[in-house]
Amino acid sequence: MHIMRDIHKSSYRKRNVVIRILISFLFIILPNQLIAKGLQMNEEKELLSRCEEKFNFKQTEEALSLCSKAIIIDPTDENAYNLRGWVKVYKNQFPEAVLDFSSAIKINSKNWNSFFRRSYAYYSLGEYEKSLLDINSSIQLNPNHFDSYFLRSMIYESQKKYSDALADINACLYKDANSDEALIQRGRLYLKFNRSADALKDFDRVITFINPKNPIAFYYRGLIRASYKQPQLTEQACDDFRQAVKLGNEGAQNAILEYCSYNPNY
Structure with missing residues (x-):
């Protein structure tokens, strides 16, 4: 019996030693891993910041390179895909932009801006049904975004749904009565209904009061x-x-x- 007790005590001491070693090991390794992860996140944010800066100066090739490096570091950052996709839109690389916005949506399907941007890319490709589906999703997620209604108005116009287009552009003007772009869009739509007098009022308003x-x-x-x-x-x-x-x-x-x-x- 004494022998068995001694064996159990010995095993218990060994387990404690192993546990202490493992705990010490974790205290050494985990902080280092966290530090490394933090450094990676900082690097990715820095790359994205530089990407945005280059894009603001229309240095699109440099911007694309920086955004791509950021995505390599963190392929789960929806903002990186959104930014790179928008740079591609500026370069008229619409199919490639769609892929980036789709990646962003896959990561976070609740971001209205990803749907808005993909809708714009689809619109630019002439894929109006897909564009309409996305802009409807964007508006559902954020019903207060002026540009979403403006874009949907243009989509409806391209589909010759002029009444729907007019309703959306009126929604824009309800939000901002002094938008010269919205007034011009409404004036153009009035012409579709042969309402030239109403169209003339909108163009006059832009020239006289808003943007001469x-x-x-x-x-x-x-x-x-x-x-x-x-x-x-x-x-x-x-x-x-x-x-x-x-x-x-x-x-x-x-x-x-x-x-x-x-x-x-x-």
Whole structure:
């Protein structure tokens, strides 16, 4: 019996020694692992910050490289995929951008911005049904985002669903009544319904009260004025086309050739 007790005591002491060694080992290893993980996270954040900085300066190749390095360090960071995808959108690399946004959505399906950005990429590819599904998801997750309604209005317009497009652009203007882009979009949609007087009011509002340097507003106001085929209004239309060209809308030059070629001053 004494022998058995001694054996048990010996085994107990050995187990305690092993446990103490393991605990000591963990106290040494775990902090080092945590430190290494922390350093990796800091490096990844630094790379993403530099990626965003390069993108802000339109240095897209450098931005892509930095974002890709960040993803290698942490392939579970949805923000890295979102940022890299947006750089690709800027470079018109829409199929590749879709893949990045899809990766972000796979990581976090509750981020409205990932759906918004993928919707925009699909829209740019002409895949309007997929774009519509994504923008609906984005709006469901965040019903207060101005640009989501604006994008959906453009999607509906591309699908020739003009009433739906008009409803969404009115939602935009409810949120921001002084958005020149939304007023121009609504003016263009009014023209689809032959509501030229309402469209003219929107373009006038942009030029007179919001942004007198918006070339698109001048161009469309010129088209409406020219459509009345009255000499005085045609002269005003030609002034609008000329101002649109001066502000950077080269397409207005064709309107000048069509409506103002009789006048050597244009």
